[in-house]
Amino acid sequence: MTAFSLTCDTNSLRRPDYCKILVCVGPRCDAEGKGRALFDALSAALPRAFPDDARRGRLSCASRDCLRLCTREPIVRFEPSGEILSNPEVDALLRLTAEMLAVES
Numbered sequence: 001m002t003a004f005s006l007t008c009d010t011n012s013l014r015r016p017d018y019c020k021i022l023v024c025v026g027p028r029c030d031a032e033g034k035g036r037a038l039f040d041a042l043s044a045a046l047p048r049a050f051p052d053d054a055r056r057g058r059l060s061c062a063s064r065d066c067l068r069l070c071t072r073e074p075i076v077r078f079e080p081s082g083e084i085l086s087n088p089e090v091d092a093l094l095r096l097t098a099e100m101l102a103v104e105s
């Protein structure tokens with residue numbers, strides 16, 4: 001049997017140049033209206049907090065019917081990173097968005 005190993009220098013990987021935030025407004029996440037309320041609040045806050053990134057298309061927010069991660073709280077997924085949060089505050093999402101957008105170009 002031949003053994004081999006793979007190495008990867010993560011600093012050499014191309015960093016994503018966009019951030020898309022998916023907010024679930026499906027039947028479980030929005031059972032109490034919290035999914036839709038979070039989506040509305042985040043959709044309003046993002047272009048105010050990151051106007052240049054929103055205008056340049058580096059940042060977007062969209063709703064989804066179900067992200068297949070149902071709990072009883074709203075689920076949010078960041079793309080392309082894959083970060084998933086349950087019942088996050090808008091301020092926490094803005095802080096995470098700032099980290100996601102802090103890429104070298």
Ligand code: FES
Pocket residue numbers: 024025026027028029030065066067068069070071075
């Ligand atoms: S209803 Fe939101 S993850 Fe399924």
